[in-house]
Amino acid sequence: MEFVSGGREPSGATLRFVKPSGETISVRCAPKVANFIGFGTGYGLEQDWRHGMWQGDEKVQALRNKVSELDPTMKMFCPVDHYANFTLVEGDAESHGDGLFEFAVIGPHDQYGFAEYVDVAP
Structure with a gap:
């Protein structure tokens, strides 16, 4: 995971899969538009x-x-769906x-440097 400086919003992600043969397949994600569905x-x-x-009965809102x-603090407490571009790399082929x-x-997520529960950029 990679993050926008000063916060918890992703700027990119890469998943890597290793086949039993040792060949690596990777999927690169580039988030473009965030929808804070919370x-x-x-x-x-x-x-x-x-x-x-x-x-x-029949309330519409x-x-x-x-x-x-x-509110940046509240954004930390909800899932986010991002429209994103993906790149699949398998050997020399890309799609x-x-x-x-x-x-x-x-x-808190120590592996990403978020030791505190609340981590809001000023």
């Missing part, structure tokens, strides 16, 4: 909307947020595609 979806970040919370205005990269680093 906001407005019932994960518990809003007091008035949670999974399983009775809202009354909308919420629109600008990513730039999301490319687009897809979804869901990722979150919630809580």
Whole structure:
């Protein structure tokens, strides 16, 4: 995992698989657009909307947020779906595609340098 400086948002990721023959296959992920699905979806970040919370008959509600205005502390407590570009490398061959990269680093993760539970850039 690679991170944007000063926070927990990924700037890239690489998965490596080693076949019994020793040949390595890798998948490189380049996140492009983040969708913080913890906001407005019932994960518990809003007091008035949670999974399983009775809202009354046929309640309809909308919420629109600008990513730039999301509380950075709360962004740490939700999963994020990223639209991403992927590159598969197998031997000398490469193939490319687009897809979804869901990722979150919630809580301390010493291996990434996040020893503290709350790690928010100023």
